[in-house]
Amino acid sequence: MKSPRLPRSSTSRLAFLLLASSLPALSAIVDGEKNADGSLKKWHRIELVFDGPEVDESPATFRNHRLDVTFTSPSGKKYKVPGFFDADGDPANSSATRGNKWKARFAGGEEGEWSYTTNFVIGENVAATLSGGEGGTGPDGEKGSFRIGAQDKAGRDFRAKGKLEYVGGHYLRFADGDHFIKLAANSPEVLLEYGEFDGTPGHEKDLYTPNIADWKPGDPTWGDGKGKGIIGLINYLSGLGVNGHYFLCMNAYGDGKEAWPWTGADDIDVYDVSKLAQWEILFTHFDRMGLMVHFQLSESENTNYFEAKDGGGAFADTRKIFYREMVARFGHHMAITWNIGEENQAPGDGFEKPNTHAQRKEFASWIRKLTYYEDHISVHNGPGGVFDDIFPQLLGFEDITGPSLQTYLIKPKRKVDMLSNHDEVRKWRDLSAEAGHPWVVAVDEPWWGKRPATLAETIRKEVVWGSILAGGHMEFYTGKDDVKHIDYRSYEDCWKAMGIAAEFMNRQLAKEIAEMKPNDALAIGNDNWAMANDGSIYLVYLKNGGEAVVDLSSAADRTFSVQWFNPRTGGALADGTPETVVGGEDRISLGKAPDDDEQDWVLLLRALK
Template identity: 40%
Template sequence: MRQILILFTLLLVLCSGRGQTMQSVKIHGEQKVWHKITLLIDGPETAEFAKDNPFLNYRLVVTFSNGNKRYKVPGFYCADGDAAETSAEEGNKWMVRFRPDEVGIWDYSISFRKGKDIAVSSHLHIGKPVGPDGFKGSFVIVDSDKKAPDFRGTGRLEYVGKRYLKFAGRDSFFIKNGADSPENFLAFVDFDQTYRYGTNEMWREGEANPKEECHYYSSHVKDWKKGDPIWKESNGKGIIGVVNYLASKDVNSIYMLLLNVQGDGNDVWPWIDYNERYRFDCSKLDQWEIVFDHMEKQGIMLHLVLQETENECLLDIGQTGVQRKLYYREMVARFAHHLAITWNLGEENGPAHWTPIGQTDQQRKSMAAYLKHINPYSSFIVLHTHWNDSIQDKYLLPLVGFEALDGPSMQIGEVGKIHRRIRHFIQLSSNSEKQWVVNLDELGPAYKGIMPDEFDANHDTVRHYALWGSLMAGAGGAEWYFGYKYPHNDLECEDLRSRDLWWNQTRIATEFFSRYLHFSEMESADEIIDNKEAYCLAKQDEVYVVYLPKGNIPTRIELDSSGKDYSIHWYDPRHGGKLQTGTVSSFRSPGKMNIGFPPIEKEKDWVALVRVKQ
């Protein structure tokens, strides 16, 4: 009945003349909740290189409304509207990408104006109207037909003031299991104008070809499937194959720099030239969008890192001025519609002894505030840290409780400190005005990280201290960095299967949390167990999880509730599978209770699940 009413309403809209009637505005996309709706607009004829900069001196904003819902969505210049295929640099096409979050009629109104630096101006009525300025229209949205893991079936991932991100379209929370390497994921040879900068001007036959230093992902071409996206007839199979492979391992996030000019890779930037700061490469960014769309369908979050420590003062000398505002606006206009995004203000942000010129606390706050301000959707904003405690504290403590920052993106150089440091910042923020989502996004030491399976098939140390250590502290999830001294490292990884056994272990951990726990209601509670090497996560009087690095160490848990009966089961963090029964199957509270031992391989690590009997 609901669908019939919506279709009837649509007929009334079209018959009343409120539907699309101007050839200059065309609507593309499946008109369903959470799906991408694109307005392709005929506007001024111009070019990426035009003297009158189309990115800076034009401002396209479309306001979408449905009842009490209202979104002001920035648009962008897109050359001929098909630049991913044509590599066009000029044309009269402009675009807005929108994600409706309700069924029913959505009205839209176009503001399209021209003026000096108008794109970064907050004044609504300056400049002169151009193109279809003032045009209004409507379209009708129906329910989505997609299912998880496709984010169009779960809704936008949002920060909701808790330790985990939540799906807007369902009553469930998200635990991140991501790939942190290669950080220059987007330095892919099939993207237009992509190469390792530094030798391209001087390259001669017999010298290093900067294209050969890009990613090819050749080993993942076999993971591309018929019907998957490509561009220019055959481009893109390698990087789409990477996405497919990671999705098959239940990896749900990919960390990627959008800008590493003067940084480690020196091979990723959004502009039409390495040295440009005000003009954007329409075809390259549209090709990125093809990959991002596919990631979304596969249930993989975009972790978009806006800069790195070597270039944090590249734009506006670290300030949030015209260059940075324009950069943020373009990235938001093109990509913020995606349903799962981490916006990372910068890798290893802030001065360190090896990068003494860096941003200040006020500059960090200005970046975060501006990014929140221009983003029409619920944006999750984090800041990546340096690896050691003292610098982390120096830069993070002034940000605790700051309204525009949703959490730290933690780099922790010593695996033995991971559990303690994550717990530290969760507790600090919980006592402030804003609870942070704290993620482990890089583990050290830098030369090591997660080693390839051929060097560390069991991954015992990182499974204990990094994987379970972070999750049992209450982390929102983790991403996994590949150390620089090993093959397929953080800059040069071509084959993500180099850590295939590790992805199995991360899936085992996240499956346990998703299948057996209401983890968003639980907190770290190490103090109620007497094994100092173990971790405990608890929802008081209901469920307790104890991770034991060695199952043969006697462990007691202190329960306060009187007269409740508890069951004890064991989970194998190395192989997964069903819950198992150990030497103790149940006990009654209160008091300090011995949880017993796992059924087999007691010298290995195990997870005990203690629950109130129903």
Template identity: 35%
Template sequence: MFLIKLNKVSKTQLSAFQAISVTSFTLVNADNEQDIQTLSNGTTLNLATLPSRNLNIRANTSPVQVPSVVFNLSGRQSTTKTENIIPYALFGDNNGNYNSWTPSVGSYTLKATPYSATGGGGTAGTALTVNFQIVDNNGGVITGSLKKWQPITIDFTGPPSSQSSVSPNPFLDYKLQVTFSHAATSKTYNVPGFFDGDGKGGASGNCWRVRFNPDESGTWKYAISFRKGTNVAIDLNQLAGSPVSIDGATGNFTIAPADATAPGFLRHGRLEYSNGLYLKCQDGSYWIKGGTNSPENFIALPFSNHIIDWKSGDPDWNNGQGKGIIGALNYLGSFNVNSIYFMPMNIGGDAQDTWPFAGPIVKSGSSGNDNVHYDINKLAKWEQIFSHAQKKGILLHFVLNEAEAANKQELDNATLGKERKLFYRELIARFGHHNALVWNLCEEYNYQLPIQPSMIKSWAQYVLDVDPYNHPVTVHNYGNPNTAWTPFLGDSRFSVTSFQYAGSTAGRGAEVESWRTKTSNAGRPLPICLDELRVTTTSNMIIQRKEILWPTYFSGGAGLEYYFGSLDQSLQDFRPYEPLWTWTWYARKFMEENLPFWQMQPNDGLLTAESTAFGGGQVFAKTGEVYAVYLPNASLGGTLNLTGVPGVFQQRWYNPRTGAFEGSMKTVTGGGNINIGTAPSSNTEDWVVLLINSAVIVRNKEILRNKGS
């Protein structure tokens, strides 16, 4: 189709115009000169769904003819163009045949200004500016902030189904996998997708969804694999089944750099194994856990006492039913509790109130339960809970089996069969995009119905085969870990411990030190975490602080979680344990703000002459640079052996009960035994002594000064 050329506007004609303006933009198909659509401010153009990728943009004016129009395009691509004859086309034309432009994916700003003379001369009229975005998504609708470390969701229109459909079962007999590849780094993730009903929590629909967490800024490409076949979802063979529907579709999107002001883990990035004794956020620091082990049925409880902690703008559902649990996360986050331990399936266990299945379910456990159809609405609520936790800096400690025999047998009679594989896949597909989580394969794996270590390893392998992000995997033991956890030493499938100890509390520090050595000697040093630490009374909380909390951290332990005994499954108010949350934060804060703890080693033998109450003192040191001493009872002070360690050290006292340094700083000289001296006050209570080499302080100040410049 050809357009008829019109003559240039004469000066006489122009004088009759009251005003000139650009009134709109039209997107044009350069293959056939046909108009596609009006290009309005905020428009998103999807190259994959447009009738052509060969485009142009026309400016429409009032009056229809003006002497000239000057274009300015900026953004992903930029250009300027002056047009004197209609059609006023951004990329020009040849006798009405539009020149072709295939845009790059990204954001753009287009401004067009009419002028009263040719060549952009004379007086400028009223310009028009629009912002628009180009994407290339073949059938996928992308939502999310499009920033590094902030998950995005891509929805595809696939075969309609329902969460109760049997033939085919949308969870088991379809397999959506999406491969994401970074254009510049070639980093690739093969991410499992899932059936999500109507995409809004409804059980029926044609929404097939994938969630992806980008760990690089820049352009990402994706390619869809969509297969159908009996049990194809749990088959690790990428070519299992046959291709259907949206298989082969592709797309891309652009991710902006990380937001330095984003909350929680959205700022710090994925928490991962760092080939050492602490987990580390990929774009942040090394991490120490201080969390709650109770209630183990966290995601099933209403937490009515925490409704008052819910804030306007927080997630909610069913007219207030979500306020309690979201409020509980707000409360925990306000005390810097950074981990919650919970079970997504406790059928046949203690509380018998949590499962992701559509049901009906026999709570006490039954081989007749339908464990291959999932409750889409419930899982949508869980996603809101987990997303809010991540924003509060709270790790998700998924415990995938409970200790009781009936729970262990609920999925495939405790084997790695169809139900268990699908359970793992659904949880990973729906929640694996979160930055900070741990897959704990089984609570007390060696209790009641002992699961053999070889089976635990096979479970771990399947989880890692499905999880594209390689989140840390662990298993929890019953009783003394020296026997129960030894089979996992040196196994690359396990990235952190989840220890339960039998016996007294006073020996925990020594056990942590022993296991740091064991895992290191086995060739895979692991972060040593203690879970299910029993808290019963206020006095017991003090014992926890003196015999477990500080000794664990100062022995090089990477974390701990507290368990509240008989209140475990009914705990709905965290306030009675506020001193414990406070003291745990004070300990973590001391470590994070004052110590290069990931470089330090326990060395209790350096301390003598201290009180032996509560197991005696603890020393955590980076030889020659930093020494931290914990005294559960400071009445006798103590002697620190710095023989052979020259230098001048600054010594300060830190109060574990207030989270502050107290008293005046003093200077001590190394090279021999140092008398720690007397605490600033309450010397029969617990205190921390910090000694830092003055040369280190000067060096650190210089580093900070250079960073500032």
């Protein structure tokens, strides 16, 4: 059980100074996975653990202390990393609420000797600022060093690839040079309403029981063997090739109403450190299993929750602290999306009052200032495919790196001014490029009501490959199961379709995809899509099969290999008939797929050296 909170009166500056005068001698521990030579592993989590003020989970702790650690790489590059209060240093297992441990988490990508310097300050609401405050207390002014060596990860583990960042194009790029094509789970959005997380009410029986069997010896747990269901769930999705999961980390007064980082829905300045430490175990497993962590930072029902509860204003101090806490505790993970809010312009009053365009920009800029790598920052539209109330005003704004699109899965019978998923991705990709700030565009909620009999086929054709061939990304939405704890296997045919595409794209095209552009005119025929780096590589999708006829007029005298890929079953590429083709003509027949040629197929043409 959580211990009682300290009263707000403890925020007085005098109390801080008295507390500071009784601090123990400072000490720092550098913790992380190590190589045999004692060096820390590249791109693995590093924790600096400091002895600081002994405090409790209280408003004073989270509002009035600010720890920042500046890391300097062997090449001289500096990273300013926000720190956080961590009770006894192991709250995930102890459920402690009080202690004197303060931490900074980081992951570094340069081998060699690193150094760090700390800045620990106090003051009224100083955590809602980026500078200032009273220094000279706690772990302030500490300096130290450590060495980073090689890392030993491979396969799905994102730590083998390094940090995923926005690099000014339509695809995020890992430090190793590969680009990332996201095909992820958008829902259930209540992932974090898990009964074995501390302080998560009402869901004691929601333990992802069907996925406990997917937990494997050596996988993490916390407490007395807790967490097997949710860790097993990540194993399950990863095994099918799904490479991310979206979730609400703050749904107070929202749909699920039971996921938040605090000790209670209304305790917006009292963070539950043991719950957050348990989230960290889960997100570390995301890295290990190759899943992007997609933080949805609010939803339509609580869009202005902080501002309404914290005395009004356009940007509440509690929101600024919320962003700081999330980045401090989780910003070191390899693949991150920070999403400002779900259905962010949906109409409403009170907590539901939509953010303004100025707020969206200010929120994104604050997150950008806190992040120390170029993480993806997005915002979600809604409801039901309404785009022009939110995205045109953000074109060209550099701190937002892409839209999170809610669309209809297929065009509804009622009149709605919208394009198909394929065309919608293409539209925002092109408009952002024209504005001088290319967006990473994703269909993150292809909305549907009544489950169609051919859901997996429709998702595969209209959203998975529709998004990919438009130069974008996607997540799968589970309809009315969005706010339920479900057996994920009830949608296994959809996860498989996504995983097959993710495996193909991230294995075959991770190097070349950034240079390819959508150009459906290259794929002759109705309902065929294409993208290409002309003269080098072509990707064609035949939605309804049939004969493949392509325009290779811009590739005169180039010879290409011809290979087919089955998007329904996956597996190896199959050589075409013909196996090679010479470009130079605007209508070149490549025949039909090896079998089931009335079904959808993918065609890959590569220039031979």
